[in-house]
Amino acid sequence: MVDILRERERQVYRKGQETSFQLDCEKQSVAGSVSQRACVFCGSRVVLYPIADALHIVHGPIGCASYTWDIRGALSSGPELHRLSFSTDMQEMDIVRGGEKKLYAALCELIDEHHPKAAFVYATCIVGVIGDDVGAVCKRVSMEKGIPVLPVHSDFNLAGETWIIRDYYARMGVQVVSCITGDGRIDEIRRAHGAALNVVQCSGSMTHLAKNLKDKYGIPFIRVSYFGLEDMSKSLYDVARHFGNKEVMQRTQSIVREELDRAMPLLAEYRRALSGKRAAIYVGGAFKAFSLVSALRLLGMKTVMVGSQTGNKEDYEQLRELCDEGTIIADDSNPLELSTFLEEKEVDVFIGGVKERPIAYKLGIGFCDHNHERKEALAGFEGMVNFAREVYGSVMSPVWQLTPRKRAGTLEVVR
Amino acid sequence: MLLRHTTDEVLERTALTVNPAKTCQPIGAMYAALGLHGCLPHSHGSQGCCSYHRSTLTRHYKEPVMAATSSFTEGTSVFGGQANLLQAIETIFTVYNPDVIAVHTTCLSETIGDDLVQIIAKAVGDSKVPEGKHVIHCNTPSYVGSHVTGFSSMTKAFVTYFADPNAEKSKQINVIPGWVEPSDMRELKCLAHKMGIDIVMYPDTSDVLDAPQTGKHEFYPKGGTTVEQIRSSGGSAATLGLGLSASTAAVDALTAKCGVAGTMLELPIGLQATDRFIDTLRTTAGVSVPDAITDERGRLLDMISDMHQYVHGKRVALFGDPDQLISLSEFLTLLDMKPVYVVTGTPTPQFEQRFMDATGGNTPEAKIRAGAQADMYLMHQWIKQESVDLLIGNTYGKYIARDENIPFVRHGFPILDRVGHSYFPTVGYDGAMRLLEKILGVFMDRQDRDAPEESFELTM
Numbered sequence: 001m002v003d004i005l006r007e008r009e010r011q012v013y014r015k016g017q018e019t020s021f022q023l024d025c026e027k028q029s030v031a032g033s034v035s036q037r038a039c040v041f042c043g044s045r046v047v048l049y050p051i052a053d054a055l056h057i058v059h060g061p062i063g064c065a066s067y068t069w070d071i072r073g074a075l076s077s078g079p080e081l082h083r084l085s086f087s088t089d090m091q092e093m094d095i096v097r098g099g100e101k102k103l104y105a106a107l108c109e110l111i112d113e114h115h116p117k118a119a120f121v122y123a124t125c126i127v128g129v130i131g132d133d134v135g136a137v138c139k140r141v142s143m144e145k146g147i148p149v150l151p152v153h154s155d156f157n158l159a160g161e162t163w164i165i166r167d168y169y170a171r172m173g174v175q176v177v178s179c180i181t182g183d184g185r186i187d188e189i190r191r192a193h194g195a196a197l198n199v200v201q202c203s204g205s206m207t208h209l210a211k212n213l214k215d216k217y218g219i220p221f222i223r224v225s226y227f228g229l230e231d232m233s234k235s236l237y238d239v240a241r242h243f244g245n246k247e248v249m250q251r252t253q254s255i256v257r258e259e260l261d262r263a264m265p266l267l268a269e270y271r272r273a274l275s276g277k278r279a280a281i282y283v284g285g286a287f288k289a290f291s292l293v294s295a296l297r298l299l300g301m302k303t304v305m306v307g308s309q310t311g312n313k314e315d316y317e318q319l320r321e322l323c324d325e326g327t328i329i330a331d332d333s334n335p336l337e338l339s340t341f342l343e344e345k346e347v348d349v350f351i352g353g354v355k356e357r358p359i360a361y362k363l364g365i366g367f368c369d370h371n372h373e374r375k376e377a378l379a380g381f382e383g384m385v386n387f388a389r390e391v392y393g394s395v396m397s398p399v400w401q402l403t404p405r406k407r408a409g410t411l412e413v414v415r
Numbered sequence: 416m417l418l419r420h421t422t423d424e425v426l427e428r429t430a431l432t433v434n435p436a437k438t439c440q441p442i443g444a445m446y447a448a449l450g451l452h453g454c455l456p457h458s459h460g461s462q463g464c465c466s467y468h469r470s471t472l473t474r475h476y477k478e479p480v481m482a483a484t485s486s487f488t489e490g491t492s493v494f495g496g497q498a499n500l501l502q503a504i505e506t507i508f509t510v511y512n513p514d515v516i517a518v519h520t521t522c523l524s525e526t527i528g529d530d531l532v533q534i535i536a537k538a539v540g541d542s543k544v545p546e547g548k549h550v551i552h553c554n555t556p557s558y559v560g561s562h563v564t565g566f567s568s569m570t571k572a573f574v575t576y577f578a579d580p581n582a583e584k585s586k587q588i589n590v591i592p593g594w595v596e597p598s599d600m601r602e603l604k605c606l607a608h609k610m611g612i613d614i615v616m617y618p619d620t621s622d623v624l625d626a627p628q629t630g631k632h633e634f635y636p637k638g639g640t641t642v643e644q645i646r647s648s649g650g651s652a653a654t655l656g657l658g659l660s661a662s663t664a665a666v667d668a669l670t671a672k673c674g675v676a677g678t679m680l681e682l683p684i685g686l687q688a689t690d691r692f693i694d695t696l697r698t699t700a701g702v703s704v705p706d707a708i709t710d711e712r713g714r715l716l717d718m719i720s721d722m723h724q725y726v727h728g729k730r731v732a733l734f735g736d737p738d739q740l741i742s743l744s745e746f747l748t749l750l751d752m753k754p755v756y757v758v759t760g761t762p763t764p765q766f767e768q769r770f771m772d773a774t775g776g777n778t779p780e781a782k783i784r785a786g787a788q789a790d791m792y793l794m795h796q797w798i799k800q801e802s803v804d805l806l807i808g809n810t811y812g813k814y815i816a817r818d819e820n821i822p823f824v825r826h827g828f829p830i831l832d833r834v835g836h837s838y839f840p841t842v843g844y845d846g847a848m849r850l851l852e853k854i855l856g857v858f859m860d861r862q863d864r865d866a867p868e869e870s871f872e873l874t875m
Contacts, residue, residue, distance in 0.1 A: 089432035355466075
């Protein structure tokens with residue numbers, strides 16, 4: 001067993017161990033760790049980027065724009081302005097003299113050329129240090145050009161998921177006023193305050209927004225998950241119940257019945273092969289992990305390790321309740337720990353993001369991406385079938401019969 | 416039309432870069448550091464930077480990429496990053512146990528003004544660096560140069576920290592390969608081996624970023640140049656630097672520090688550039704070229720002869736890193752193709768001159784641009800004004816290729832949507848054959864796809 005960093009001892013928990021459960025989380029990574037986390041800028045870029053008819057400009061040196069240029073699935077049914085990567089590409093003199101003038105000029109050049117509905121200006125960390133007043137520049141441009149220009153100091157439409165969910169609501173007879181942020185449009189977002197209910201998927205960022213909308217406009221909100229059959233059904237029922245309309249409820253019941261009838265026989269096939277296999281999960285926000293544990297359980301699989309980059313106390317408590325004895329729960333983990341957990345628990349499939357994938361493959365373990373590189377929708381009833389097919393395809397691949405792990409029956413992490 | 420917002424009218428821009436043909440310095444330093452055996456790259460800055468570089472390298476190589484971060488907080492930017500780096504060094508040697516920590520800076524730590532020489536000296540003074548282990552560094556402010564600059568600076572740091580002026584004199588030759596793929600580095604070693612020449616090459620990412628599936632997650636794969644090899648390079652007979660932008664700094668540093676004579680060549684991509692590489696190796700080492708290599712060259716020449724009619728006169732747009740673009744332009748010119756648009760975001764002194772030298776002025780209509788506002792948006796606008804037959808560049812070119820219906824060959828960094836670049840070289844004669852094969856492949860696939868039934872041919 002690899003020594004876990006002393007400072008990290010309290011960020012890893014094994015369900016069933018004697019100690020009382022109090023996982024340390026929401027703390028800074030130890031300097032020198034190979035952390036899987038990113039930064040605040042990354043978060044805001046990922047959340048707002050799917051607003052397809054707005055202009056998104058990164059104020060900073062070129063890297064921040066390059067690395068976030070179209071890195072996540074964000075399908076648009078119309079405009080594609082968000083696919084372009086705009087940057088002020090700050091140079092040494094901008095750092096010395098300040099970048100406000102350059103930002104102003106860049107914004108004007110862009111707005112004159114593209115006439116967007118709104119502009120988001122992402123202030124990178126360096127901009128805070130050199131003291132550019134990004135807010136003032138935005139205000140000025142907003143006045144001069146007559147569109148909202150919003151500073152962003154510092155989830156989504158992966159693989160067309162929004163479209164699936166919109167379809168369910170349409171069939172229920174519930175009007176979707178605005179969708180933030182998957183395949184989003186500025187005019188829709190402007191109408192958002194007229195909604196009767198906010199339905200929030202994804203944990204941190206959007207819950208915060210919903211709380212604001214509640215405080216300011218008195219719109220109630222509910223948190224849902226569109227992933228997995230149970231959670232998907234529950235979400236639709238929760239929304240239907242909110243409206244207290246008998247017809248809506250009846251329509252919802254028949255949608256759920258129809259969809260389940262279609263999905264269950266397919267899932268049964270996959271379950272036969274996957275039953276008893278072990279899974280590990282490492283995701284960004286912990287909220288995703290809840291649904292994943294349930295979905296894997298539906299496939300007869302056991303979650304033996306689950307962790308997240310940014311979960312909070314309530315998240316981890318909920319995970320502990322959800323998981324079986326012996327499951328490892330980890331906050332802000334790193335590749336060394338993850339490899340060790342995969343090895344120790346003899347995992348068959350690892351569910352994570354871009355940096356976790358090759359670790360799984362090197363160990364001879366199947367993998368399913370549940371983050372930015374998703375190609376197929378995982379939301380909704382059909383998403384669950386996609387998920388099962390993908391897990392099945394990776395876990396059962398013949399390639400693993402040739403890898404040393406299966407031959408020797410052990411895994412090894414070499415430092 | 417994914418890039419439907421791109422217009423054909425070129426408006427002069429003063430402050431704006433759109434669809435960059437470059438990225439920032441630190442990722443280059445990280446890539447170079449991975450070519451040192453047993454090295455853990457370390458990003459001195461916020462953890463986002465480190466995460467981006469690891470993700471991009473992982474997407475390009477499909478390999479685990481390990482690197483640590485100083486995990487700056489808001490407090491760090493007020494009080495400086497010394498405490499973070501000292502703690503990081505201690506943590507890394509305790510937990511991850513590398514032979515070398517290669518630190519690069521970020522725009523944040525540069526602007527705060529952290530003095531890495533002083534901090535590393537303090538770490539050594541405080542005994543945080545175990546016996547026989549090393550901490551090296553280079554400065555990589557993201558607001559200067561590009562990823563190529565960062566690669567160049569880290570390679571130079573290998574010389575500064577390790578090359579030994581008192582190393583035993585030997586007949587070995589140093590090869591500084593420039594920013595090429597692990598497959599290319601493997602091919603360069605192989606060519607030298609066939610000629611019977613001992614070389615030491617750094618950085619060397621072969622067997623690091625193209626590691627075999629062994630059922631193990633090797634934190635430090637078996638590849639990479641060892642510290643001992645770099646030490647010995649101070650006593651080598653000569654240095655051969657490949658790629659003027661990426662390798663000149665290290666070659667010059669080696670001459671200045673250890674008195675090893677250096678020769679700079681463009682990257683050996685294409686027939687003539689490979690000729691110069693082989694010939695320089697031959698004369699420097701005083702050996703003759705074996706038949707095996709002469710035959711490789713002959714096969715390449717044969718392939719060009721067989722297929723020259725299919726590529727004659729084709730107009731090509733290329734974007735990417737300066738060293739690659741220059742050698743590719745030379746090879747395209749030999750193939751009787753026309754490199755008409757050549758764009759790199761990396762500020763490159765003498766870029767036009769190098770292009771002229773490489774192509775002999777054969778494409779007078781060529782538009783060349785390097786540095787500020789030399790981006791893919793501009794190149795796309797040029798293409799809209801007058802189209803091309805082929806586009807060569809990294810994965811980001813696929814938007815333009817799709818919108819403008821242009822055959823597309825992926826080359827450069829990053830390639831996020833295809834495999835092969837880690838395994839099949841484009842340097843050397845065999846590498847040139849692969850390039851030509853890929854170019855011919857996209858032309859002929861296109862012809863088959865578009866041909867009306869009456870002119871759809873079995874043989875082409």
